[in-house]
Amino acid sequence: MTRDPFQQLVKYSETAVFSETTVPKKLLNRHNTKPGIWGKLVVRSGALDFVLEGPPLKARRIEAGDYAIIEPATDHHVSLVGPATFQVEFYREISGGKR
Template sequence: MRNVLPDGVEKYAESPLFSEQTVPEKLISEHDLKAGVWGKLCVIDGTLEYHIPGGSHRSQLLKAGEYVVIEPQQVHFVKPVRNVQFKVEFYR
């Protein structure tokens, strides 16, 4: 899984801070980002699972202070583990 944004992208938006109680249904279901949009999933507190489903299903456990880069059009979903706070930054 990637943890470096490509050169030349700039941040243009950021989600609100989510917790295990406020995470939108869309984020815990399979979804993707639009073409040309990169995401940076940042865990502020607690623990969050990041999943890339499919034939070679991959997952990563993210803890406070860690992040993962989400590629454009990459199907993924998250699963809160416990007492989590996280946000998504958007780049293009």
């Protein structure tokens, strides 16, 4: 079982909910988060592929109700496989004991 890093992090931002027609092109191409910033790719409906750039490329199908953990500074992209809605939540380390 994968450890859930979000229990030790604080959410500080999130994107709008995107669909297959509103997803920004940059999410469909190689990109990453800043060092120290974690992402949580949350699929609300449908499904999409979360792809770690590698090498080798590693794709994981994420379905409605599930999420992918985006580690800091890790190259990745999403690949649409049909109608879907999703958003990305951003987290950072808890500083000074505050959440």
